[in-house]
Amino acid sequence: MTERVEPSDGTCVPAEQGAKGPRGQAEGTPDEGKGQSSEVRTGKSGLVVEAKGLTRVYRRGAERIRALKGIDLGIRPGEFLGLVGHSGAGKTTLLNLVGLMDHPTEGRLSVLGHDVSSRRRRMDALRRENIGFVFQEFYLISTLTALENVLLPGMWGGADGNSKDRARHLLERVGLGRRMTHRPSELSGGEMQRVAVARALVHEPKLLLADEPTGNLDTRTRDDIFALLKELNEKEGLTVVVTTHDRGLEDRFGRIVRLEDGSVVG
């Protein structure tokens, strides 16, 4: 595959080439498969996410707000991508579109090889099976234990017999092996976000999307959570997209897409 995606700032990102991490390591290449990336379905371009001329316009009364203005973007399997920018830049809007939670007003969007541009197309199953979400506010159910919270996504559509084992394994993986029966009120902010990360991974997604996952955490906990996401990306080849306005994190991503006023600026 040699198709190239041209970001709106004019910088071409070759699809067949791994993006460089901060340490100059290639990420997401097939030989580094590590379970997740080797199974990821991509489009003809070999991209997990491919957007061309992506525009999202909202109506607020008579006013039309252009939240995204013709964005071009390509995300490769196994990439650790940061969507950065100030508040109102459009990064969450872009994440919503990539996460199949919203439809573009104009432009073409392909996620995991599926053309998802059409508003008429229902994305529930595709999202349920392939995408994991981590939110700024953890949204843990206070009356459920950590383990039960992780099992929550498996409840829809019927969890298989292995889901409990997988949930236990994931909680151990995020360092909460001894906190499985604790309720959210008994966990720290960092621990709650770790539970949320485990919850996002329980159905073995191909793509992990995190919206300001460290926005509610102190610096030390922020670094812990970020290190966890990075580790999941590096060791398991999981494609991770994170939005943040924290400039202190920018150098830790494999690649950064900077947004400003609905456009990619760098």
Add this chain to the structure above:
Amino acid sequence: MKWVYLAFKNLVRRRTRTTLTVLGVAIAIAVLYSLFQFQRGYQSRLKDELGALGAHVLVVPKGCPYEAATIALHGGKWPRYMDEGLLDKVQKNPGVAQAAGVIMDAVFLPDGRNVILLGIDEEYAKLRPAWKLRGNWFESDSSVILGTSAADEAGVGPGDEWTIPGRDVTLKVSAVLERTKTQDDGFVFLPRRTLQGIFGLEGKLVTILIKARNVDRTDELVASLRADEVDMNVFPLTELLNTIGDLMASTRVFVSAVIVIALIIGTVGVLNTVLMAVFERTREIGMMKAMGGSRSDIFRLVWAETMLTTLAGGLVGVAVAIASSRLVEAFIRGMIPFAPEGSLIGFSLPTLAACVGLSLALGLFAGFYPAWRASGVRPVEAIKAD
């Protein structure tokens, strides 16, 4: 983990709100259960009591028929009497198989209780084939037969002496009735002439109980008795049953209207509570949809939460109604002119099932709109717009 478990956990999360909602439903259902059960119990016990009279037609002095029914069924002091001569006339009617004249009076005790005395003869006993005596029929004019409760209260048995409270008259207990589970258990029976003599009611009767020769021709018998004599009220017991039933039915319509209004208010209350909870949980619901929950999953979850709430309300309501049945019964008895003896509000599986079914139906109605609203929440709501 099952979604019903999650629905339950969501309710536990908002304990106070859930408790208050359950309480609201419980009150409506408790009132409903009590009313249903009272109506059923009333009709059933009334039939039993009238059946225990062993008669088809009741003759009483002129006056309020409900008062007459109360006196005939429960006994008591009623300052209306018929001439004893009417009994002969009645007995001569070809449609009459048996007729028993009864005189009644009551003695009121200082503690508020009363002792009801019935003056009867052997004809009365023939209307009570189920009676079993521990002892013998009246051995003399100064004999007395006590119902089992009356005997227990007085602490006497066959062969003992019993004095009419407040009167210097001592009688010999010739027998004690074995328990009949009717009003007879509380009565004291004397030879009719003896009672008339003690209370100065010679030649007077309060009731004549009539057993028809042909039950299918009771109406003809009643018509002929009414034509013969104008100084008495003649009631077929079926008519009395229907009349009292009609009286109860008219109150039932009114109380049912109150209950329907209470249920509507309950439904709106539950709807409002669940809808508020849905609005508060918009982001959480968005998270669930982002995590793969479909419209039907969310609809089912919120609907289940509502139905669990109303089901709990229904069960608590029925439990409260059964637990407080004595109190409620005493209250209702105080409000209506006549009620049969025995427990009227008790445990009943059909009534329980009806109330639980109704509470579920309430949940179905009240939960539909909030569940529909919740199912329409978009997953994007979980992510705060930047």
